[in-house]
Amino acid sequence: MSRRGKALLSALAAAIIAFGSGLITATTAQAAAEGCRVDYQVSNQWQGGFGAAVTVTNLGAPVTSWSLEWSYSAGQTVSQAWNAEVSQSGARVTARNAGHNGALATGASASFGFNGTWNNSSNPVPATFAVNGVTCTGQTTPTDPPPTSGWNPPSHLVTPLNEVWAHQEATYNNGNLYAFRNYGWDQLFANGNGTLNFCVRWDSSASVTATQRDQIHAALNRAYDKWFQGMAGHNAFPYSDVDIEVVGWAVRDRSQLQWSDNSVDIYVNDIRENAPQCAEPCGRFFHQDGRYPDCPGGISRHYDQSLWLTDGFGGGAGGDWGQRMGREYFMNNLNTENMTILLHEIGHTFGLDDFYDWTPTGVTNFIMKAGSSSTITEFDTWMLRDWWRHLKSRYGY
């Protein structure tokens, strides 16, 4: 956690390098509605030309195809698109899904990109978007003030919470925290049923009994409960708890796993980062559109995060991909009420920052400040709640 904590930022960066579309954002707009949300970003711009990245999120009933329309106000034209079929008539642009990204479950997204031309003077983001003929209303932008209804932290925490949020906005994702789409929150609401699926990456030569397997599952649930008991009933958060489903185990050698039932999927010797992993076609990190067409067990066997336990690993690391720590630490603390490193790293999965070089005004000991608290404090809980406040409009709340 202290030595390895910076891995959060490198993990975020890795996710963005792998899946981003040039987040040098010149202009950003977001529109939220019951039916759809559209993120339209001018990701790059040069004399005469620009590149844009668009993400369509379906907030309504599942669809099998989509058609996105907008109008340009400054003479822009689309010249070349990928992952969608884009046509233009006058100012009106229509983007239809490509063959592989037409089906969108509730909460699922599809992304496409295009190059276009502009007038070298202004390149405004379209004011409105419509998906399948329905306008996406309720426009917001990342610079809008966040909602204040339902937001009532104790007065002594108002200043430090504001400091933390401003710091995160300034330092995450090249200053565009809101463009990142794989926070733990995004995973939770893509599933839509209050659960998160896990892969255990058993990066160890030790054997595991069925009892230990079940204790690891229980330890994950216990840690998630510690965080999310602070969300139950808070500010329209819809779940009374967050349940962890362990759907897969990844090992080097099947004989290390001392059970024969098929309660979890088992992946043998699929190596990445020199460690066993569950199949990439089933991993959210690799499929942030929420679709898993090549996962053998289908979407119900996909995994959102990995618990990565490595022999001899000191400290911890956490990010959108999950949490990593020493196998010995985890197994030695298997039944500990507060497994401090795991709790800290889950905080990173849900966006919370490290505090190596500064401390918010008036708060001293909290779990995200490594080494200062072994348990989640009131301030930690309010930082988690502040993430919900700033992101909940993404999910229609």
Ligand SMILES: [Zn+2]
């Ligand atoms: Zn950390």
